Amino acid sequence: MKTLIVYDTKYGNTKKVAKLIGEGLKTIEDNEVIIEYVEEIDLNKEQIYDLILIGSPNHYGTYTKPIKNFIANLPESSLKGNTYAVFGTYMYKNYQRVIKGMEKQINEVMPNMVKTSPGLSIRVATNKGPIKDEEFPKCREFGIKLSK
Numbered sequence: 001m002k003t004l005i006v007y008d009t010k011y012g013n014t015k016k017v018a019k020l021i022g023e024g025l026k027t028i029e030d031n032e033v034i035i036e037y038v039e040e041i042d043l044n045k046e047q048i049y050d051l052i053l054i055g056s057p058n059h060y061g062t063y064t065k066p067i068k069n070f071i072a073n074l075p076e077s078s079l080k081g082n083t084y085a086v087f088g089t090y091m092y093k094n095y096q097r098v099i100k101g102m103e104k105q106i107n108e109v110m111p112n113m114v115k116t117s118p119g120l121s122i123r124v125a126t127n128k129g130p131i132k133d134e135e136f137p138k139c140r141e142f143g144i145k146l147s148k
């Protein structure tokens with residue numbers, strides 16, 4: 001299985017979550033995982049993935065503009081994915097709005113892409129993190145679940 005994990009981040013926590021999910025996915029030997037910062041992704045490069053994971057920090061109860069733009073540009077891009085799932089980091093509230101918002105937009109622009117799992121929300125201790133201790137195992141487990 002070939003997976004692309006796209007993330008946005010301000011303080012590095014969502015990037016860390018992306019890496020931990022990637023580690024979970026790679027527990028199956030043949031799985032290939034590519035992790036990309038949303039601002040650096042090349043949408044003109046032809047790539048086909050079995051799974052695309054998209055992750056964003058919660059900013060004022062929603063996901064970030066770069067992630068919005070990335071999803072909006074997906075249909076016209078050379079990047080193709082058969083299935084998707086989303087993840088987010090948050091500090092205290094409205095974490096479901098981030099997950100639901102991303103899923104809604106993806107469903108609108110790419111109605112044929114199948115959601116392969118409910119989204120994952122990971123809590124951080126302060127705006128800058130770190131990820132709360134009890135949240136760490138959830139990231140890897142999410143990846144392991146998706147790898148099967």
Ligand SMILES: Cc1cc2nc3c(=O)[nH]c(=O)nc-3n(C[C@H](O)[C@H](O)[C@H](O)COP(=O)(O)O)c2cc1C
Pocket residue numbers: 008009010011012013014015057058059060061062089090091092093094095124126127128129
């Ligand atoms: C501008 C801004 C707005 C935020 N708004 C919220 C919010 O509405 N709800 C919440 O739970 N966390 C909020 N946070 C905390 C972020 O969720 C937290 O900084 C983020 O998850 C850390 O991820 P990152 O290190 O990948 O940037 C906000 C943070 C920033 C910087």
